[in-house]
Amino acid sequence: MPVIRYDKVQLRKLIGKRLSDEQLSEAIQLVKPNVEGFEGNEIIVEHTADRPDLFGIEGLARSVSTYMGTRKGLTKYKIGKPKVEMRMTAVSSRPYVSTAVVRKVEMKDFFESMIQIQESLSSSIGRRRAKVAVGVHDLDKIKGKITYQSVSRNEKMTALGEKEEMKLSEVLENTEKGKEYGPIIKGSKMWPVFTDQSGIISFPPILNSQRTAVTDKTKNLFVEVTGTDKQAVRDVMAILISNFGERFPVEGVKMRHERRSEVTPDLSEGVMEIGTGMVNRTLGTSLSSKEIISLLSRMGYDTLGSGEKMEVIVPAYRADVLHPVDIVEDVAIAYGYNNFKPEIPAVHTTGRQTDVERMSRKASISLVGFGFQEIIGSALSNPSDQIEKMELSGREVVELENPSSADYSCARASLVPGMLKFLAANRHNEYPQNVFEVGDVVLPDKAEETGARNERRVAGAVCHSKSGFGEMNFVFDGMMKSMGRGCSFRECDSPMYIPGRGVDVYMGDRYIGTFGELHPKVVQNWEIGMPTTVFELDLEGI
Amino acid sequence: MSDYRLTEEGRKYLAIGLPEMRLAKIFSEGPVSFQDAQKNVEGFGIAIQWAKAKGMVEVREGKIFPAGAGKFPEMEILRKVADGRPLSDDEARVLVERKLAEKVSHEVEALEKRVRGGYIVQITPEMIKTGVWKQAKGFAPYDKSIRQQPRAMFQGKLHPYRQLINSLRDKMVGMGFEEARGPYVESEFWNFDALFMPQDHPGRGTHDALSVKSDSDSKILDQGLWDRVKATHEFGWTTGSRGWGKWRAEVARKLVMKSQNTAVSAREMASRRSEGAPYKVFAIDRVFRHDVVDAKHLTDFDQCEGIIVGENLNFRHLLGYLREIGKMFGAEDVRFKPSYFPFTEPSLEIYANIPGLGWVESGGAGIMRPEVTAPLGVELPVLAFGMGVGRLAMIRMGSSDIRDIYSENVQWLRDKSMVE
Numbered sequence: 001m002p003v004i005r006y007d008k009v010q011l012r013k014l015i016g017k018r019l020s021d022e023q024l025s026e027a028i029q030l031v032k033p034n035v036e037g038f039e040g041n042e043i044i045v046e047h048t049a050d051r052p053d054l055f056g057i058e059g060l061a062r063s064v065s066t067y068m069g070t071r072k073g074l075t076k077y078k079i080g081k082p083k084v085e086m087r088m089t090a091v092s093s094r095p096y097v098s099t100a101v102v103r104k105v106e107m108k109d110f111f112e113s114m115i116q117i118q119e120s121l122s123s124s125i126g127r128r129r130a131k132v133a134v135g136v137h138d139l140d141k142i143k144g145k146i147t148y149q150s151v152s153r154n155e156k157m158t159a160l161g162e163k164e165e166m167k168l169s170e171v172l173e174n175t176e177k178g179k180e181y182g183p184i185i186k187g188s189k190m191w192p193v194f195t196d197q198s199g200i201i202s203f204p205p206i207l208n209s210q211r212t213a214v215t216d217k218t219k220n221l222f223v224e225v226t227g228t229d230k231q232a233v234r235d236v237m238a239i240l241i242s243n244f245g246e247r248f249p250v251e252g253v254k255m256r257h258e259r260r261s262e263v264t265p266d267l268s269e270g271v272m273e274i275g276t277g278m279v280n281r282t283l284g285t286s287l288s289s290k291e292i293i294s295l296l297s298r299m300g301y302d303t304l305g306s307g308e309k310m311e312v313i314v315p316a317y318r319a320d321v322l323h324p325v326d327i328v329e330d331v332a333i334a335y336g337y338n339n340f341k342p343e344i345p346a347v348h349t350t351g352r353q354t355d356v357e358r359m360s361r362k363a364s365i366s367l368v369g370f371g372f373q374e375i376i377g378s379a380l381s382n383p384s385d386q387i388e389k390m391e392l393s394g395r396e397v398v399e400l401e402n403p404s405s406a407d408y409s410c411a412r413a414s415l416v417p418g419m420l421k422f423l424a425a426n427r428h429n430e431y432p433q434n435v436f437e438v439g440d441v442v443l444p445d446k447a448e449e450t451g452a453r454n455e456r457r458v459a460g461a462v463c464h465s466k467s468g469f470g471e472m473n474f475v476f477d478g479m480m481k482s483m484g485r486g487c488s489f490r491e492c493d494s495p496m497y498i499p500g501r502g503v504d505v506y507m508g509d510r511y512i513g514t515f516g517e518l519h520p521k522v523v524q525n526w527e528i529g530m531p532t533t534v535f536e537l538d539l540e541g542i
Numbered sequence: 543m544s545d546y547r548l549t550e551e552g553r554k555y556l557a558i559g560l561p562e563m564r565l566a567k568i569f570s571e572g573p574v575s576f577q578d579a580q581k582n583v584e585g586f587g588i589a590i591q592w593a594k595a596k597g598m599v600e601v602r603e604g605k606i607f608p609a610g611a612g613k614f615p616e617m618e619i620l621r622k623v624a625d626g627r628p629l630s631d632d633e634a635r636v637l638v639e640r641k642l643a644e645k646v647s648h649e650v651e652a653l654e655k656r657v658r659g660g661y662i663v664q665i666t667p668e669m670i671k672t673g674v675w676k677q678a679k680g681f682a683p684y685d686k687s688i689r690q691q692p693r694a695m696f697q698g699k700l701h702p703y704r705q706l707i708n709s710l711r712d713k714m715v716g717m718g719f720e721e722a723r724g725p726y727v728e729s730e731f732w733n734f735d736a737l738f739m740p741q742d743h744p745g746r747g748t749h750d751a752l753s754v755k756s757d758s759d760s761k762i763l764d765q766g767l768w769d770r771v772k773a774t775h776e777f778g779w780t781t782g783s784r785g786w787g788k789w790r791a792e793v794a795r796k797l798v799m800k801s802q803n804t805a806v807s808a809r810e811m812a813s814r815r816s817e818g819a820p821y822k823v824f825a826i827d828r829v830f831r832h833d834v835v836d837a838k839h840l841t842d843f844d845q846c847e848g849i850i851v852g853e854n855l856n857f858r859h860l861l862g863y864l865r866e867i868g869k870m871f872g873a874e875d876v877r878f879k880p881s882y883f884p885f886t887e888p889s890l891e892i893y894a895n896i897p898g899l900g901w902v903e904s905g906g907a908g909i910m911r912p913e914v915t916a917p918l919g920v921e922l923p924v925l926a927f928g929m930g931v932g933r934l935a936m937i938r939m940g941s942s943d944i945r946d947i948y949s950e951n952v953q954w955l956r957d958k959s960m961v962e
Contacts, residue, residue, distance in 0.1 A: 347820045357721060401755050
């Protein structure tokens, strides 16, 4: 969720209404974004990902003033007849392009918001420029006809902020942006550029040229949006133009392809069909068409028709509207979420917890009765804890591809290592330390849909100077009786136990758990320094 | 020294004679009335009982008639004990049965020696059984300022976080919700695609979700379902949606650690479809994120998610449930704010007014999008909500560090008061 700061004074000016900080904050939150607070001259707004049209200060102001009734319905932006023409060639790595010209620009008060909207759009819908990238140039510094084409990595340009000409491959290696966004195009043989008669003016999605850079003296802008997804390129351009168009006249660009030509930007509206029935059924209201139309007008829509046949005209910048339910949400937002009367429907159902949960509680009650302290740990662990420190070589664990740290690089396959980690952390505390944990472990299992399955387990540890098999036997037996289950023991030769002091636990022929006195090697691996006896039991299969 | 010694009663009889001996003296001159005998013989009850048993008397019409000469071997044995002479087993039995003598052990004697005239510190079972404690001067008082007993003893306790989770679970069940679970290793299909999250959604990236290393990806158990989800993503299928565009099964088959319990809701909807309605399902379970553990973040934490599926459910019902759930969890009031989740529309955030804390963001909710429900086979409205449990737990545990949930400090756990 992008967090963006806006100049309060400018925002108020664009809204066109005198608003106190509190009123401003409330109005914004009613539209949708969250206001985190004020700092000096700035208001800090946390946006939701679905409304990139609100990221720019102009778009935010438009929605607030429409919501407050300063303007009504859909705001149209006139696109002037194209005076600029450009030549398009097939660029397979970034095939979709939209361009526009903005005239009579005054950079004062605009420069920063212009940069901000480009950045926030290319990082959000643009997917960090992989899907869509934006470039803005000083139109008057462009010489002759603009061409969009693929060129070799040996072509040269003077990138923004650089003094020397560089090969494109060097731009990737030597500039900050090149290092950051280079991976997007590295795989292609030829790279996309915009050129004029003097050379490269833009190298999307990496950098613009220094030569056409926008300065505070710039009067006319050339805007280019490139990407790998047609809809996303169109959406980003629509949002940009609906922001810039709030301040300055916008002009189309004629783009000549080999066999056809088109004029961009395309701000044509969409249409969503709704009816009073579906709106009221979804919201639990009884709104008339007139009321719905008026609510939609406050959200920036025009609506045609009435009753069950209403056509909502969706502005091009509303990239989030995919389905009539998106319109219904805007009706609800305009109505005010806190103006709805909450109601509990008469739907009778019987609640129930899972069987394994009930078993878990029985085991816990029994162990608490034996004086055990429950502990809870992360379900993530690491192979060293799960396997090596337990002296087990055969255990398989589900490992992570991208762990956030080496400590949490696999799912736990046993609860015992977590308990031993706990005991190791409490060496300085008083003994006896008898602890237990109930939780899910993850076991690789090729037969399962996702190649692994969860198993609910309970595990316990008795840790004090006289800890031994006998005491644990007592506890284990009591716990099994409390759960109403019988079991039998078989000798086990697990290397984590002292030879002859560990058993496998069976219910009939089914293996359900294990217990025994930990081998001093294991105790030493964990640096617990105290005899420790453990058990672990599968609660799923008993 | 004898192994036996006289009881108080034994010593008395040695001095004044057995009760039946003393009774015999009275009726030696002829029958006596019960009343006279009672008046003149101490311990008459015992006397008449033994006199009868030894065939010395007959009782008729309230009078006692002599019937034969009595034998009193007990007196000789009592004397033997008093003199410290050894007893045969039979002799010992005669006295012990009448509780006139008792067996003495050397231990008891030693105990007596120790206790006599002193103060008892630790009272033992032997002292109580033998009555030796009576020979002590009294009991030594404790220094009551010392709270700690010499041997450590700790109560067994549930983790405070478990107490909270159990209480939440009970409340959800009380509201008619059935509990569900889902696997920790999940396919992107259930975790994202079935929830209509576009395949290039930033939340699906490796910065948010934890990917699983595996040589094989998820199986496709229901090809029809996968086809419907693909169609919905690409062009909206029959839902009336615009869709997101390109969709690839290879992406959906990748494995991740379940990052939201909405995946569990999706699985439940797919298996219950419309036919099982109305139903309410919840899950309180772990979800996993690519986060570095610090005071505010854990790599895995619990989320409480629920869905309500039934005919004619609407937005006001959703708000009704949320208000009820909020109150159940201790909020004085709840408010709602527009929000965004890829799988619900309308979507909202829940703010709860918690006493002492003010308004706290407590969760998200909404009505499931048709792009989610239709491919899963649910044609009914689905109300959905989700809440993080961690923040509530921190409030209830009085904790400012979320790592306390997985506390590795046994003392902290031992000292913590109970949580609801």
